[in-house]
């Protein structure tokens with residue numbers, strides 16, 4: 001019987017333009033061994049996050065590029081199956097950054113967080129609404145957006161994992177909230193279930209600048225931007241006085257082989273509207289994770305915030321699942337169950 005029972009997806013080619021299956025190679029290796037102070041994790045779920053495409057590029061980023069020939073990585077939920085570490089007992093579940101493989105070794109340092117066992121909360125929620133995704137929406141909207149009753153809010157990537165929560169938080173603050181999304185079904189979901197006031201299918205809008213001018217006659221007060229590029233430019237053309245632009249992501253550039261900072265024509269509007277544009281990384285807010293978890297947990301339990309998961313299954317499909325994010329094929333937080 002073969003003892004090569006640890007499947008891995010190696011990262012073997014840096015994509016130029018869209019990522020595809022040829023960037024990865026599946027191999028099988030032996031079970032890892034551990035020393036004192038280490039644990040073996042059995043990965044249960046892989047999280048798929050838009051920024052993963054940027055980790056495949058060389059050049060400056062907030063994380064080191066994935067190394068060619070090494071396994072691809074993502075945030076995972078994993079069970080501790082062997083431990084020589086006093087703080088990480090066998091049977092506990094951890095969230096952390098791990099390789100695309102069945103079994104990973106960790107020393108518990110860095111991003112390797114024990115999860116609470118809360119009955120009635122599906123484990124996968126800790127990757128989504130009650131994890132980095134929800135925290136991103138919360139800190140971006142609350143800390144940078146600072147919404148006030150009656151303000152006009154635009155969210156791009158609105159039907160995605162981060163965007164759908166960001167808009168619902170603004171609704172809880174009494175704002176007028178408009179979303180941009182890439183299909184009729186996504187737009188209907190935003191209005192009918194998430195409580196957005198309006199949703200625009202940007203793929204069927206020839207003149208987004210003009211459309212936004214009609215929807216926001218007094219200008220946009222808060223723009224929660226997940227997309228960047230031309231969408232950001234259209235929003236800039238329509239910002240109101242003292243607007244806040246939350247630069248959360250720039251997915252329109254990630255898979256296009258372009259630098260995300262594609263030419264922006266309307267940055268002048270920041271000056272004449274005395275507006276602010278601020279980027280942020282959710283990792284910088286982790287010391288306030290309990291605050292976000294309490295806010296999101298309460299509003300999800302009350303039904304004030306709804307959250308959609310898109311769970312695919314099977315280790316072998318990891319590369320094709322990754323592609324879904326950049327084609328808009330996911331409906332909610334994209335997760336792979338191994």
Ligand SMILES: NC(=O)c1ccc[n+]([C@@H]2O[C@H](COP(=O)([O-])OP(=O)(O)OC[C@H]3O[C@@H](n4cnc5c(N)ncnc54)[C@H](OP(=O)(O)O)[C@@H]3O)[C@@H](O)[C@H]2O)c1
Nearest residue numbers: 049050136160161162181182226249250251252281282328
């Ligand atoms: N700052 C932080 O710390 C932080 C943390 C987490 C995530 N983020 C950012 O948040 C954003 C959302 O990430 P997510 O993981 O929640 O993904 P997601 O929104 O669930 O999925 C990505 C969605 O983006 C849209 N999209 C894809 N390509 C696009 C394009 N070229 N133009 C416009 N829209 C496009 C698609 O929806 P449509 O069908 O609507 O096009 C797709 O479903 C990303 O930009 C990510 O980098 C930032």
